[in-house]
Amino acid sequence: MSQKYKHLFGPVPSRRFNRSLGxxxxxxxxxxxxxxxxxxxxxxxLTNTRKEYVSTKEIKYELDDWFEKDxxxxxxxxxxxxEPTLHTDIGEIISHIKAKSCIPVAVLTNGYLLQNNEVRKSLLKADTVKISLSAWDNSSLQLINRPYDTNFDALVEGEVSFAKEYKGTLWLEVFLMEGINSDPEQVKQIAKYAQQISPNKIQLNTSVRPTAEACAKKVSYEKLKTLSEIFTPNAEIIADFIISETPKFIADENAIYEMLLRRPCTLKQISDVFGMHLNEVAKYTGKLQKDGKIKTIRQYDETYYSASKDF
Ligand code: SF4
Incomplete structure (x- = not known):
């Protein structure tokens, strides 16, 4: 169960990976x-300094415990x-998982550090790597992604180099926001760079959850559908997650709180990942709200629950 771990969480609902241990x-x-x-x-x-941000030994210990007990x-x-590639031992941790389990390993990266040979090498053993590109030039990169210190050409060059070296499944996520990068001419430019990277799949995402800045508005499904046809092959719109089966552990207040610290979720999403009835979930979220540990956020007619250690 995730609440006893410092570095593992979930399995959580994922639109790409069903039940994913983070x-x-x-x-x-x-x-x-x-x-x-x-x-x-x-x-x-905000940094591009790579180091052992959290103890590699602790992560391996927690993974071994989870393999044994769940x-x-x-x-x-x-x-x-x-950003996981900031950790200097990401390659070693992937190798550790591959040596102990058959569960496929994925890395979700923004792609910034793929300019670095060592980082590219460390991701080669992962089964799936998801990189991102939501800008089409340097100004849009600075506006949308606000990087520590890099430019658009270097970012694309790193992603193209990795795509050439990597033998696993490479996905490219393009995050589109209304009025920011959703104009068809802007998307055509992004699609041109996506073609240079040539991933196995291109996935379009948009702001269905609360975002860092209010200006990051959702693009409608209908518009995303039209924009998806600009890409070759056509991009896929990431659908809502589907949980394949009920997880084999029982949630409690702490497990729900730990998950909400990492991502805001609706009652239905919490219920799906923990295999709990909505009423039961509501009982726990009600208690957490009463204790001031979580709060609700209204976004696009959905109520999300979010936790913060600062509430
Ligand atoms: S969405 Fe952007 S800022 Fe947030 S973790 Fe990913 S790369 Fe970093």
Missing amino acids: VDLTPFKTCCFDCIFCQLGKTLN GQADYITMAGSG
Whole structure:
């Protein structure tokens, strides 16, 4: 059960990976980007310095314990509170998982550090790597992703180099926001660079959850559908997650709180991931709200529950 781990969370609902055990390799919001659409809020430590942000020994110990006591997930994903490639031992941690389990490993990265040979090499053993590109030139990169210190050409060059070297499944996520990068001419430019990267799949995402900046507005499904046809092959719109089966653990207040610290969720999403009845989930969220540990956020006619250690 996730609440006894410091660096593992979930399995959580994922639109791409069904039930995914997350491995968090950085402290909260440590990232080389400060994206306006980030669902975790503003970046607290904007950096491109690579180091052992959290203890590699502790992560391996927690993974071994989880393999022994639970070990059920559709994916193990390097993701969480920040940019996982900032951790210097990400390659070693992937190798550790591959040596102990058959569960596929995914890495969700913003792609910034793929300019670095060592980082590219460390991701080669992952089964799936998801990179991102939501800008089409340097000004749009600075506006949308607000990187620590890089430019658009270097970002694309790093992603293209990795795509050439990598033999696993490469996905490219394009995050579109109304009035920011959703004009067909802008999307055509992004599609041109996506073609240079040539991933196995291109996925369109938009702001269905609360974002760091209010200006990061959702693009409608109908518009995304039209924009998806600009890409070759056509991009896929990431649908809502589907949980393949009921997880084999029972949630409690702490497990729900831990999940909400990492991502805002609706009651239905919490119910799906923990295999609990909505009324039961409501009982726990009611208690957490009463204790001031979580709050609700209204977004696009949905109520999300979000936790923060600062509430
Ligand atoms: S969306 Fe990802 S890359 Fe962008 S700031 Fe958030 S954690 Fe970093």
